[in-house]
Amino acid sequence: MPIINFEFAIQEIPAVLKGVPITLAIAVVAMVFGLIFGLLIALCRIYRVPILNRLFIIYISFIRGTPLLVQLYVFFYGVPVLLDKMNQSFGTAYNADHISPLLYAFIAFTINVSAYQAEIMRASLNAVQIGQMEAAHSVGMTTFQALKRIVLPQAFLVALPNLGNTFIGLIKATSLAFAVKVVEVMALAKIIANDGYHFLEMYLVAALIYWLICWLLEVLFTFVEEKMRNKEIKQKKMNTTISKDLPLRV
């Protein structure tokens, strides 16, 4: 039987918790900016904006198609090379070493997430009945106003569970940022684990911390969804109210 050293695990929890702010920072930044960018992409695609539509199809394909790790590397190793080149040709003196790895992580994660968000938003915009847009137009709203006031709020409800997926996936994906020296929860767990080969313990600790963060997120998402769905009374008899028991109260 494996001897899980609980004492060690518990004793090291505070040390691993120190990574939580970084994890959250990356996830929240990527989520927010990714959503904005993703929404723009989705709209360009739905409205088939001439050149942009094509461009974004390729963008989405490329970003989703290549490993996030590679994207991180591209920024991490690419930007300094680019800066060097720039310094040479323009005589500037930017030092790539002064750029915080966290910034690379922010950019890479935001770009990565935006591709996924674009598809989520496209799916949920498609789920809104076209009559809603027509009605908004008929009362004299511009398309932008109609989107903002009528269509997006309805699309957002459809998107919520999927956004939840992305957010939670993102929380865990931040561990990849370790590849560019950003030390968050998982990285701390690994560092601590190494001396005594306590990988089992530390992975469990990391898993628990992730779970805790994600559980809070689930509660939040369920709450928002519940609120919005109640408002629309869409599934009156389908018993869709979810948060009667919040997740995990088993």
Next chain:
Amino acid sequence: TTEDGKKIITVAISDEVNPPFLYADDDNKPIGYDMDYLKEVEKKLEDYHFEYVWGEEEANLVGVDTGKYDFAINWFFKNPEREEKFLYPEQEFGYSLTSLVTQPDRDDIKTLEDMVGKKLAPMSPSGGLRTILNSYNKNNPDEQIEIESIEFPSNADNLQRVNDGKDDAMFINVTTFNAVQEELDLNLKVAGIVSKEPVYAVFNKEQTELAKEFDEVTKELIEDGTLPDLAEKWFKINFFENLDYINEENYKFNP
């Protein structure tokens, strides 16, 4: 057990390969010093049959811990904390020569103490090298060496950083350095050997019997010259000799 009544032993081998200790040939078959050593052991331990499983190093250790694998081999170092968790044989089967690599004209760096306040190339959070530094830091609370962590560090990339003067030195295994240097031919030197670390296979806590037999066999293999020969074959140096001998007589760190 196999058909001819041998007991099957599952051996986890790490993907964080490090030629020439352990790496893969073109068919992804593991080869290297470690594998030759295990073959010799298997020959002597007639009751056992070894089966090899590739895996990530952390996963391998968890696997040994939980009993999924009987032992794991890679250049595992020994320390008291690890001994609590795993069973280590008494007898090492080889050595890792750890060193600091710098630009050729630097003579301010020879030992770990010299690294205090200087910049070390980023390192993996796991692995034996990291452990040596961690224990140094633990023993010298006032003279900490700053270590940057990074997942999947690239030796080549790190050496390049030292070459370019972005970092002062890299803490690296000598054999690894030589192999990379052969390819890249950077303007670097081994500034100093830090230690000759014995390396072991690590066993599941319940494999006391097997570990004991390993000990005996390994001792025999060293005494009858098999392992020193293998060392010559893979490393072009018999690292069973003492450090001074290696340092001064034989081993050309800076060809």
Next chain:
Amino acid sequence: MILLKHIHKKFKNNHVLKGIDLEVSKGDVVTIIGPSGSGKTTLLRCVNYLEKPDEGIISINDLTIQTKKPVKKDILQLRRRTAMVFQHYNLFENKTVLENVTEGLIIAQKKSKKMAREIGVDILTKVGLADKINAYPQQLSGGQKQRVGIARALALNPDVLLFDEPTSALDPEMVGEVLEIIREIASGGVTMMIVTHEIDFACEVSNRVVFMDDGQIIEQGPPDDILIHPKQERTRKFLKRIMKEPDFTI
């Protein structure tokens, strides 16, 4: 006031409007009748450009839209001068009954919230929905929804009102009340186009009746002429069931 010239509309190879020419002067109430699928809804939707005609010219007062090269700003203007009651109501599902009515006032017409609310409550009371102003569309009966749709259009107080079967879900009592409201508005000089199947209603509300069949206007004129003494064979056939005492004096 409203001028439609040579409007054509195809859905793939289904030629739905085959060159509609129609003139409606200010303050006129025109009802459009015709068999199911004859293109009435499509025509109405072309007037505020919810359906893009393939050919033709639409003009309201001084605003003219060439459907071959429409100007975006003109379309918005067109929609701001018109309001529409949809055959399927198309209420904003994420808004309460009151918000459905005030939305256009606040967003498109930039009225203050307070003023919009006053107008909304007033008009909703008129159509008998004072007790439902905080309900969501999903909680309403068919007739209630239709009345919200009517209220939403009326509240905008536009130059032109487009009604697509505004009484289809209403009981006789309610029809009477809606009739009353329409008369009141018409007397204020608002131009109206009403698609309806209720010949009685058409007769009472309008000063001109247009009979459409198969994407064409068959005949038009004052209600008495068209509904009681139709000239065309097709019109007569259409009205047969209504004209209780068949009128054989051609």
Next chain:
Amino acid sequence: MILLKHIHKKFKNNHVLKGIDLEVSKGDVVTIIGPSGSGKTTLLRCVNYLEKPDEGIISINDLTIQTKKPVKKDILQLRRRTAMVFQHYNLFENKTVLENVTEGLIIAQKKSKKMAREIGVDILTKVGLADKINAYPQQLSGGQKQRVGIARALALNPDVLLFDEPTSALDPEMVGEVLEIIREIASGGVTMMIVTHEIDFACEVSNRVVFMDDGQIIEQGPPDDILIHPKQERTRKFLKRIMKEPDFTI
């Protein structure tokens, strides 16, 4: 044949059905009239248990459902014996017109595809949609959708047919044809409950009229009694606009 006893239904604190008792014998055609929001749709939906009544008993022939403890199998049976035309049509959006009609035949009634197709084409031809059988609901006009809804219900050939304003989107011509079809089916012994606002239609189609207001049945009887000589003040008020020559002889 149909027996409703003491049906109560509340939406939150909105008491919509306040104890409905109704008996309909086999082959009867009952029309239900009443002001908007009086609970007609809700009542109809209770009969096939799309709306779960809070109290009461529903029985059709030998099948009885106590709404306090409904049996799942009974509900399915109930639904298989009834068919419904919805006020908002509720067509299957991902199915063609023909598939909309045949779906129930194939899946619920286990008819062969060939036979279902024959029935479907036949009935769709009757309602004048022969040329639309491969169209999707979103490509249809309002009246066409409604006719698909009617055809779907008729094709099932159930014991009981429930119509919720089946002619609201139909032109007079079409109303005549639907009337014809309903008469034909009624003569075959099918029981029908029809909610309608068209008093003429109610008069012609049914042998009993039920007037509802505010969740209660106010009065019922043969069409002539109710529609021409109503006894209750409320009924008279409701019918005022229809009864062109007000009948003051109480």
Next chain:
Amino acid sequence: MSVMNDWFSLFIQVLDKLPITLFMLLISLVCSLVLGVAIAIVRIKRFTVLYQIATFYLSFCRSTPLLVQLFLVYFGLPQLLLAFQIDINSLDRMIFVLISLSLHNAAYLSEVVRSAYLAVGEDQFEAAYSVGMTYTQALWRVVLPQAFVLSLPNLGNNIIELLKDTSLAFTIGIIDIMGQVRIILGNNHGIGMFEIYVVISLIYWGTCILIEMVISTLEKVLKKGKVSLSKS
């Protein structure tokens, strides 16, 4: 050795493992889709006890790293079963990977399915009931087909993530495309990292383009008269 030759042999070496990756992708996708639909329905219909279990499962499998789940299944499960005298240690490693991937992905898919299911709308159910369908029939014939179309873009997201998750199989020694890359990298001490990452990226991207083509074809074919928001 010429540069071209180098790239080419790298490509071949990694591509060689693509079938294993695709195999894992397909099997675990099918399993997780079935499980995901089941979980979504249990949660929507709120079957009392099942609901609690499903919600707990969802939370756990979504919120903890796949790696940890793989460890639990590969290292933990056999130990647990051994306590009941069941020895599954000799099972192929691939089976453990497939189980972990399916369990993990099903949690995500269940949310994809749930949101699409709810977006379809109750009136479609009512129509199905009114023609005499049972819940299951209504689900399979009417609601899920529509939900499927609505969820296609999200499904695309999910399949692509799953594709990348399969690389975790190497943790326990199944050499997939990523595993091959790691081995090559290790053999060369990280020299040529750039080339190798270009190669692996291209292979992943190529596979994703295939997936995207399937998804967008399905979207076009299954749209069936649905009018897009952009029309007016």
